[in-house]
Amino acid sequence: MxxxxxxxxxxxxxxxxxxxxxxxxxxxxxxxxxxxxxxxxxxxxxxxxxxxxxxxxxxxxxxxxxxxxxxxxxxxxxxxxxxxxxxxxxxxxxxxxxxxxxxxxxxxxxxxxxxxxxxxxxxxxxxxxxxxxxxxxxxxxxxxxxxxxTSLMFMVSDDLRVGLLTDHVPVKDISSHITKKLIKDKLDIIYESLEKDFKIRMPKVAVLGINPHTGDNGVIGKEDDEVLRPTLSEIKDKGRLVFGPYAADSFFGSKNYKNFDAIIAAYHDQGLIPFKTLAFGKGVNFTAGxxxxxxxxxxxxxxxxxxxxxxxxxxxxxxxxxxxxxxxxxxxxxxxxxxxxxxxxxxx
Structure with missing residues (x-):
């Protein structure tokens, strides 16, 4: 060592x-x-x-x-x-x-x-x-x-940590990239990193929805109901403190992010726009995993x-x-x- x-x-x-x-x-x-x-x-x-x-x-x-x-x-x-x-x-x-x-x-x-x-x-x-x-x-x-x-793009500042399910992926391809395996893999990385790299015991993680208003019961897309929710439910059943999906439009403005040790965004701009608005100049891009x-x-x-x-x-x-x-x-x-x-x- x-x-x-x-x-x-x-x-x-x-x-x-x-x-x-x-x-x-x-x-x-x-x-x-x-x-x-x-x-x-x-x-x-x-x-x-x-x-x-x-x-x-x-x-x-x-x-x-x-x-x-x-x-x-x-x-x-x-x-x-x-x-x-x-x-x-x-x-x-x-x-x-x-x-x-x-x-x-x-x-x-x-x-x-x-x-x-x-x-x-x-x-x-x-x-x-x-x-x-x-x-x-x-x-x-x-x-x-x-x-x-298996890397995770993890944007980190003093009181805000935002990870991405997908990073440099064209918007038109995002939903096809988000699978049960991807969600589980990325959440495994973020939990391990929070415990090992940031010394957080029993971390609480929030997950943002894929579609506006997390799909509105399938009216604005079915990915949240068919892929994201059931996968998060499986992860919860294993004892991890994962919450969501949350509607992304109000999550940061309401300061709800302060209740969690990390947030997982579905795609690049969904996570990086609020992160850079809140932490620009003091934020760090860390490659977890x-x-x-x-x-x-x-x-x-x-x-x-x-x-x-x-x-x-x-x-x-x-x-x-x-x-x-x-x-x-x-x-x-x-x-x-x-x-x-x-x-x-x-x-x-």
């Missing part, structure tokens, strides 16, 4: 024409962050030097080519490439998509090999990352494949303000803190589980 005082946070740099590089460097310009972790940015010394100068920052960092060169308590930059190229802030450029994926792949490899403890990803552009070798809607699907898990920890800020590349020095690093900083805390919580959970098993074996 790794020393929790020495957590190594790997960072994929995202789309360099967006605000990712800016929020990463602004986060670690605050040297107090180095008391909590040892960051490793997967990019190149040339790239970070350019960004440091462009944003008039005063960062000191350690360039490395192997993980045994990491200096604990200092900002480290792992050279994934040595190419020289022009960063054109605000431009949607496939070349920047290539570098974003190079950074992500190198960071993911390091995560799988335990060279880093957690991964925090800066925003990518989902359009310019597509290629013959990388055909994923985004980070979540790629990491689920690489880390061999994987054997490794990955977080990211709750915003995208923001090309419209890229390069102007206007980006707010708050959400990225929260993503770093969240990854560190979940790492500690998982360690504590595993230690507790091991101690319980040892106690039981002694009794036998």
């Amino acid at each position: 790794k020393n929790e005082e020495n957590i190594i946070v790997g960072i994929s740099i995202g789309d360099l024409n967006g605000i990712g590089g800016e929020v990463v460097l602004k986060t670690f310009e605050d040297i107090r962050m180095l008391e909590f972790c040892t960051p490793v940015i997967f990019a190149s010394v040339k790239t970070i030097t350019f960004l440091n100068k462009h944003f008039d920052l005063n960062l000191n960092f350690n360039g490395i080519n192997s993980f045994d060169q990491i200096i604990v308590g200092k900002l480290n930059v792992f050279n994934v490439w040595n190419d020289k190229f022009n960063i054109e802030f605000g431009k949607d450029d496939p070349k920047m998509g290539e570098y974003a994926i190079k950074s992500l792949e190198a960071a993911t490899k390091a995560l799988k090999e335990d060279k880093i403890d957690v991964l925090v990803t800066a925003p990518i552009n989902k359009h310019n990352i597509q290629s013959d070798s990388f055909n994923f809607p985004g980070h979540t699907d790629y990491l689920a494949k690489e880390l061999q898990g 994987l054997n490794k920890i990955r977080t990211s800020p709750d915003h995208g590349t923001a090309f419209e303000i890229a390069g102007k020095g206007e980006a707010d690093e708050s959400s990225f900083k929260e993503a770093v803190f969240m990854a560190i805390q979940i790492f500690k919580n998982r360690n504590e959970y595993h230690e507790l589980t091991e101690n319980i098993l040892k106690t039981r074996q002694k009794k036998i």
Whole structure:
């Protein structure tokens, strides 16, 4: 088990024409962050030097080519490439998509090999990352494949946690994706994560309906009555505190969300619009269900303000803190589980 005082946070740099590089460097310009972790940015010394100068920052960092060169308590930059190229802030450029994926792949490899403890990803552009070798809607699907898990997109802030049954799925295809198996799988993930990653005993989870007014007894769609309700009933029968389905239009405005440890939304915008309205800038995207920890800020590349020095690093900083805390919580959970098993074996 790794020393929790020495957590190594790997960072994929995202789309360099967006605000990712800016929020990463602004986060670690605050040297107090180095008391909590040892960051490793997967990019190149040339790239970070350019960004440091462009944003008039005063960062000191350690360039490395192997993980045994990491200096604990200092900002480290792992050279994934040595190419020289022009960063054109605000431009949607496939070349920047290539570098974003190079950074992500190198960071993911390091995560799988335990060279880093957690991964925090800066925003990518989902359009310019597509290629013959990388055909994923985004980070979540790629990491689920690489880390061999069933992932759950889990948006988290201090007092609000929203998970998704379906994430990057066209609206016209949502209902066909929502099956009994999917509902059970996603709820299994969210319960395990709440207990293991967030230290919540007997978590209470609310589920939002698929259709407006949860179908109005079949008048506005039958999926809630035929798929969602019977599945939730089966899950309740197993002793889990799951409630719903609730009509999504009034659930957040009525502040009903405050009565639950987490909410499961049927689809992307149903969950993310209220989450970002209530927690934007302080929210974190956590990929639950994987054997490794990955977080990211709750915003995208923001090309419209890229390069102007206007980006707010708050959400990225929260993503770093969240990854560190979940790492500690998982360690504590595993230690507790091991101690319980040892106690039981002694009794036998």
